[in-house]
Amino acid sequence: MDLDLANGIAVLERTPQTLRAMLTGLSPAWIDATEGPGTWSPYVVVGHLIHGERTDWIGRARIIVAQGPDRRFVPFDRLAQFHESEGKSLAELLDEFERLRAENLVTLNGWQLTDAQLDLTGEHPEFGSVTLRQLLSTWVAHDLGHIVQIARVMQRQYTDAVGPWRAYLSTLR
Amino acid sequence: MDLDLANGIAVLERTPQTLRAMLTGLSPAWIDATEGPGTWSPYVVVGHLIHGERTDWIGRARIIVAQGPDRRFVPFDRLAQFHESEGKSLAELLDEFERLRAENLVTLNGWQLTDAQLDLTGEHPEFGSVTLRQLLSTWVAHDLGHIVQIARVMQRQYTDAVGPWRAYLSTLR
Numbered sequence: 001m002d003l004d005l006a007n008g009i010a011v012l013e014r015t016p017q018t019l020r021a022m023l024t025g026l027s028p029a030w031i032d033a034t035e036g037p038g039t040w041s042p043y044v045v046v047g048h049l050i051h052g053e054r055t056d057w058i059g060r061a062r063i064i065v066a067q068g069p070d071r072r073f074v075p076f077d078r079l080a081q082f083h084e085s086e087g088k089s090l091a092e093l094l095d096e097f098e099r100l101r102a103e104n105l106v107t108l109n110g111w112q113l114t115d116a117q118l119d120l121t122g123e124h125p126e127f128g129s130v131t132l133r134q135l136l137s138t139w140v141a142h143d144l145g146h147i148v149q150i151a152r153v154m155q156r157q158y159t160d161a162v163g164p165w166r167a168y169l170s171t172l173r
Numbered sequence: 174m175d176l177d178l179a180n181g182i183a184v185l186e187r188t189p190q191t192l193r194a195m196l197t198g199l200s201p202a203w204i205d206a207t208e209g210p211g212t213w214s215p216y217v218v219v220g221h222l223i224h225g226e227r228t229d230w231i232g233r234a235r236i237i238v239a240q241g242p243d244r245r246f247v248p249f250d251r252l253a254q255f256h257e258s259e260g261k262s263l264a265e266l267l268d269e270f271e272r273l274r275a276e277n278l279v280t281l282n283g284w285q286l287t288d289a290q291l292d293l294t295g296e297h298p299e300f301g302s303v304t305l306r307q308l309l310s311t312w313v314a315h316d317l318g319h320i321v322q323i324a325r326v327m328q329r330q331y332t333d334a335v336g337p338w339r340a341y342l343s344t345l346r
Contacts, residue, residue, distance in 0.1 A: 010198070021191040027183065050214070161176045161314075165310075
């Protein structure tokens, strides 16, 4: 389906509470679980989402909305969370994500974007010209992809524990 | 990792609130979205989870714990939700799931299972002998797999909307 702004924002609004409900109070066995070397734990994913709130989505949207002479996006650092999350508890990260997301949605809602504005473009460092509609759709899809990832990382911890039921759990294969 | 009963129950406890946070108040565009003919929407998945609470997990666990002469499980109906959910709103289903899950966890916690009990077995209609440990691990993994599914179904609605970013969203491919 195409981006419907209200429907997209509805998902963006829910992600902080979804992560809170999934993860708050779980033991390190879940929070720090990965899918193997070089893959991300739920804790790392939350830090990555925070970095996106700080530097990616709304900043790029602002560049497009402003339509200044230079509409190039700053490349996104996908590993920033490994130093930015240092020393922080998961509870602190969840609070930070919730606060930043809420602030960014106030900004987004404040723009009262029209369909014409959603067709405005910026310059992605790799893809070239992209529309605001694509950027906002990707913000939504990115949230959902990381919810997929967190639940999948956790599920895979039980790949062996489920025994023969593995055959029925398609997301484990 | 092996099943740690407290860690497993921690996930089971969180699923109702996770689904509530993800789905409450979303439009039918999300709630009734599927991945194509014959695939399940978030609404259908919640009904399926309810059916599992009613007929699958705790009932099978009870058969194992009791160690009666007949330890065969009743086959699980994976399509029951298509008639059982009829006429119910998603909000009603989420309430029902939360209530049933809470009741089942009271039962499970009440058993105060020992490691020796977790090694007791029942007869799965297809797999044959399975342990209580495997059954309870599967209950946890099944929850997580359906959270994966719901987020994935939602994300895939934006497969085209994200434009070139599709290349970066591994869960879309």
